[in-house]
Amino acid sequence: MRSIGRLLAALLLLSAGVPSLQAATLAQKVQEHTFANGLKLLVVERPGAPVFSAYLTVGVGAVHETSNDRGVAHLLEHLRFKGTETIGIRDYRQEQPLLKDIELTGSELDRLRNESKPDPRTIAALEQKLAGLQERHTQLVIKDEFAQIYARNGAVGYNAFTSKDLTSYIVSLPANKLELWASLEADRMRNSVLREFYTERDVVMEERRRSYDSDADGLLYESLLATAFTVHPYRNPIIGWPTDIANLSPAVTRSFMERYYSPVNTVIALVGAVDFAQAVAVVENYFGSIPPGTPIPNITTVEPPQRGEKRVTVEFDAEPRLTVAFHKPTLPARDDYVFDVIDHILSQGRTSRLYRSLVVEQQLATSVRSFGAPGYRYPNLFVIKAIPRHPHTVTEIETALYAELQRLATEPVSEELLVRVRNRLRVDHLRILQSNGGLARMLTFHQSISGDWRYLIDYEEQIASITAEDIQRVAATYLVPANRTVAVLQKKGI
Known part of the structure; x- marks a missing residue:
């Protein structure tokens, strides 16, 4: 599933893509009411x-x-x-x-x-x-x-x-x-x-x-x-x-x-x-007359910091594949916004870095993609998946993948690339917001997860403020060996 964060940008631009909202912002258009039973x-x-x-x-x-x-x-x-x-x-x-x-x-x-x-x-x-x-x-x-x-x-x-x-x-x-x-x-x-x-x-x-x-x-x-x-x-x-x-x-x-x-x-x-x-x-x-019920308790269990790479190998009768995950913060942390931009830079579209490097230039993989998972209420993972192109191996893909992540941490991305990513985010989000169901889903998601749908309002401003230095810092902080989990699927008997 694609990062929910990427579904939430450009809400102040709705008048450009959704005429029914006219010139008003989402903040002015959302009307809310809380009933006596908490609904x-x-x-x-x-x-x-x-x-x-x-x-x-x-x-x-x-x-x-x-x-x-x-x-x-x-x-x-x-x-x-x-x-x-x-x-x-x-x-x-x-x-x-x-x-x-x-x-x-x-x-x-x-x-x-x-x-x-x-x-x-x-x-x-x-x-x-x-x-x-x-x-x-x-x-x-x-x-x-x-x-x-x-x-x-x-x-x-x-x-x-x-x-x-x-x-x-x-x-x-x-x-x-x-x-x-x-x-x-x-x-x-x-x-x-x-x-x-x-x-x-x-x-x-x-x-x-x-x-x-x-x-x-x-x-x-x-x-x-x-x-x-x-x-x-x-x-x-x-x-x-x-x-x-x-x-x-x-x-x-x-x-x-x-x-x-x-x-x-x-x-x-x-x-x-x-x-x-x-x-x-x-x-x-x-x-209105339904009893309030019991508030859902907050999960007090906190995942301890990872102190070294974890690896797991799964044997199955299928072609090999690789999945790598890195622990990361969730909304409303600023670094979560940065990961939305990193996701686009790495794997969204045929000009993205991982697609261009692993699939087109080196021809190591048939597919590669990244996403946030498995939830958004608590700190989660940034996940990258890839499938090798025969006769290349998971090991070759892994080496090439880590080289691209290291590049992200050491080389500042260009302003031109940042502008292109911001524009893509706007287009993607406006497509979803054109539907009544897309907007309804986002409103209930954020009201439930972050306690206030207004988290949506400043998303574009947050994305616009992300710098090349932010991307380097986040990559150097989270996309590192000690913070990663590697899952490899290989054929039985290999």
Whole structure:
């Protein structure tokens, strides 16, 4: 994923690329309201096309999990599509006792599977019982009713995603469907039912096998994070480790949801043909009476300074590849802005240094790219990935890569290059800001991560103030051997 920082520049230039904002700055156009239960609403009125985009972002993600519930935020993203007491089910009163039987049977099955000497006959009997209960339950379920309702009302882009830091539910709708959106999302927040739990847990297990265990890039990235971070929870995969997923229970999942998926941790952004006063009234009507919930705790675990290079080798039946990561600060540190510029200099586009050197001139690699990862709430990593071009090796790429990083630390970049990078940043960001959804995402992201969407306003000014000396200093400070983690994927038997 490209650095979120690079999605945030040129907001004071919106009038040039987004006519609906006219000559006003973003600071003047964003209207906000905080409700009594802690829910935050951000609105940008764009009275052009009769549509709006809605982002509902809960500031909870994989970083907030513990050893008892790793993977739960991602699983909840799946489960909260299943419906509520009135959506996704034919008869909730008939469903309730069946859900209890399913939970009791599934929990006993999990307990027996974790015994040192499980009885296969007992397990087989319970598996058969659980399958029968789930089959009965299927007869009561209305599949994908949330999505069906939205589709019937002209919605597009209905989706959700979970990251290390937050979870977002997104959709775009006709302007006259604001109340429908509020009623559906408030119902989801207040009355979500974790139905089809064990079925969906199996789906996530299969997703993990497909995206990590059986995928070269996923496996290497997961190994990189687990090596680069010693204690910080950024080391854990969003999807969870296999045993984490297998041992998630309905009770633990429900407890996590009821604590954190609540107004005090939620930011809503509505961008498009929306009237602010109407939006406040509608959101108050549907969300206002929901209890605040428990504020998400700050992660007190601090990753200790790295005191030497770390390396990990992963064997897999795929072509070799290299990933190198360096610890770095996150927003709002000035050095995080500098890394946005460094990222562009090194790997964004065919004229970037790494592409030109490794791919074009030396022909050592077929591809190379850099990005910030894995999250943005806490200090993170600057990551560089490259794939060798046959017959060249990972070692050759690594040597050439470090030469370019050393050059960045010792040779000042030209003012011409800095101007070109700033212009590219502006163009990239304006493309995203032309969409209602792009702006809504950025507003909820920064309100959730940094506590104030206004972080966006001075981004262009910060980027414009970065000097060649800043780039040299940051490269010499962070892009050094003692601060790097190297993950190499090689074929089995080599």
